[in-house]
Amino acid sequence: MLLETKEVTQRFGGICAVSGLNLKIETGELVGVIGPNGAGKTTVFNIITGIYNPTAGSIYFDGSDITGMKPNKIAAKGIARTFQNIKLFKGLSAIDNIRIAHYASAKYSTLEAVLHVGRFMAEERRILDSSFELLKFFGLEKYASTRARDLPYGLQRRLEIARALALKSKLLLLDEPAAGMNPREIDDLIEFIRNIRESFGLTILLIEHQMRLVMTICERIVVLDFGATIAEGTPEEIKSNDRVIEAYLGKKKPREVSDNA
């Protein structure tokens, strides 16, 4: 078990955004989270990554309890994410976007940093080399010194994933990676996600509205509505699940029910 949430509940004032969520993800799995708008999907990501401290319940990652840990510590443990509305460091070059993600892995002290001595030089060289390697893998090498904001939208998405992988994470959380993409780009994205999963040995949890993408690549799907799990299973099972159809399309009118009876 790589990630497990036990009875996680998140309240904002009177609103219960997530209630009693039990999520289990095995190492190597590719799991999709779907649900109508406002179902609490992104909130789940924010809880896992430590942005929110859950009102109740606990979260285990890789065998240890990470409930209430600071976001940067959780990230250093190996959970990386992307955002629904890309959150790159827009004014910085692509290479610096990646280098920032090496904060925790850079092993030098403040004094070494301020004087540029000791382990500093070797560490910075390592960070620079591995950042370039990553850019190369993602075909972004020639944009190394281009500011993130000047990259086309598709490449921004790619850079954000590259940045997340710079953490050498075990678990990757993708928040609507296909948002704003056309069908052709979605095909590429499907290929791309499969590719990085293989190359980096990742476990992936993704939120997506794009059904084609979810149904094609996810092995297991979790459906949320009003902060609670309403269904869980393979894409085939989910497609024919009544509660899922109800959550997305609404209930049949009672009159029709009585007509049928």
Place this chain on the structure above:
Amino acid sequence: MSSILSALSSRATAPALVAMGFLLSFAIPEYGLLDLYVQLVLIYVCINIILSLSLNLVNGYMGEFSVGHAGFMAAGAYMSATLTAKIFPPDQVALLFPVAIIAGGIAAAILGLVVAIPSFKTRGDYLAIVTLAFNMIIKAVFDNIDYVGGARGFIGIDRLTTLPMTFFWTVMSIWVMRNFIYSKYGRGMLAIREEEIAGEMMTVDTRRVKVLAFVISSFFAGIAGALLAHMLQFINPRMFDIIKSTDILIMVYLGGTGSIIGSILGATIYTVLLEVLRPLEMWRMVLMPLLLVVLMIYRPQGIMGMRELKLFIPGYDRVFMRRKPDEKEKPDAA
């Protein structure tokens, strides 16, 4: 122009410039190459460079908005002046002056640590108000300490600040802050400025980065305060009020945020212009702000705004020149 810039980026340039500057800073007072007034202006320029670069660390690189920088200066000025005028044995004051300067820096750094704490909780406008309040508190505190002269001011400070010493501290502060900027902590500051949440998700310890930036920034403000006190030989709390803080802000935004060369240019131009415009008397203080308004309209990013001289970027070629030569994109630096 580009050939000058590329010559400036060679490895030997920075040490050569520093060595030349050092020689000059000794030679100028020794042989009276410049008259005393110009020498004073030079010292002023150096002090202002330290001030604007140290504020740029917090306001430009980290994107916070601190408006109480003069408060840290005051701490450094009063701490060092107390040591040299009241505590150190009079016959050894000149020898112990470097200790007093560092003590001034440390006093300011400790204050910086205290101010950094509310900065965890507040950002933007709120932090501005916190630092503004801090600046006022500092002034009020010194107004009421009779031991250091209270509101009348602190008199009897020796003239210990020399041109070589000021130059040394200017080079030190530029070097240390440049090193900080081009390390993981510096990149952490940029992450906080650009997208704090994403920074945390990318393992940046934002709390630690903020503390470090504040402490280093206020340390150098304290150093500048110590140098200023021993140049003017007189300090009073009013010299370190919000007006002084505004002056430093102007230098930062004039030169351009997030740029070392910007801070150097901003401080130099502002200081020299104020001196050059002295004959205009009261109109000077009308013309100067007017110039700033014009600058903000036509060049809101300041003179250098986020651009940097290659000279200040360690390993520039390693980072930005890896691309194949056929690539056309311009790197984000001058």
